[in-house]
Amino acid sequence: MQANDESIAEAKRNLADQAWRLNNLYKIQTKDGRIVPFRMNWAQQDLFDDLWYRNLILKARQLGMSTFIGVLQLDTVLFNDNIHCGTIAHDRESVEELFNRNIKATYDRLPEWLRQARPEESSTAKKLSFPNGSSIRVATSLRSGTMQILHVSEFGKVCAKYPDKAKEIVTGSFESVSTDGLIFIESTAEGREGYFYEYSQQAQANQDAGKRLTQLDWRFHFYPWWRHPDYVLPTKGVVI
Structure with a gap:
């Protein structure tokens, strides 16, 4: 058996394992x-190990959270029927970038055997649909239809610069996700007011108090810059 045939056989044996799929099937830029x-x-x-129904991510830059959530959404719609995922970005340029980079290009780089097994049914500039009834889309506003996974990119920035849009997301988009679905709101810190700040304060307080969360409570995920290896300078040769 050729090496390529062996790798395909290994992949097919592991397709039921989402963690394996995420770390082995996809290519990114x-x-x-x-x-x-x-x-x-x-x-x-x-x-991934600490996922909850409502996930609030306060993060440093360049951690690849949007990339990860995009790959997670794509993987979920490819391997599950009738799942609808959405990502909200704050402007049209960001919509195009997130869709093309994190969704469409990632799908196009899948192994040929997998693309043949999971062909796209239709594709537009903002939405990718599959024959299993699942789809994934990126837009500046998502209020219609029911979603199982929603990602709001840079929600802190949306709250700070576009408070009306933030209110629309909270009152409309969040309500379109079922209680057993997943919501991700992620951002760097953007001031001390707005929904993202308020949710962060409450989520951190719940975490500090050891509160048992309900499906409607936000779980606090904090990834500061000093934990990221790329922000650490080598100390070899430094004289103190």
Whole structure:
């Protein structure tokens, strides 16, 4: 059996394991333009291991959270029937970037045998649909229909710069996700007011108090810059 045949056989044996799929099936583009296999970094792995129904992510920059959530959404719709995922970005340019980079390009880089097994049914500039009834879309507003996974990118920025849009997301988009679905709101810190700040304060207080969360409570995921290896300078040769 050729090496490629062996790798395909191994993949098919492991398709029921989502963690394996995430770390072995997908390729992404790095910030310096290279196409590399996706492997969860420390922050992405921590989030995956600690997923809750409502996930609030306060993070440093360049941790790849949008990339991870995009891959997670794509994987979920590929391997589950009738799942609808959505991502909200704050402007049209961000919509195009998130869809093309995190969704469409990642799908197009799948192994050929998998794309044949999971063909796209239709594709637009904002939405990818599959014959199993599942779909994934990116837009500046998502209020219609029911979603199982919703991601709001840079929600802190939305709250700070576009408070009316933030209110629409809270009163409309959040309500479109079933209570057993997943919501991700992620952002760097953006001031001390607005929904993201208020939710962060409450989620952190719940965590500090050891509160048992309900499905409607936000779980606090905090990934500061000093935990990220890329922000640590080498100390070899430094004289103190």
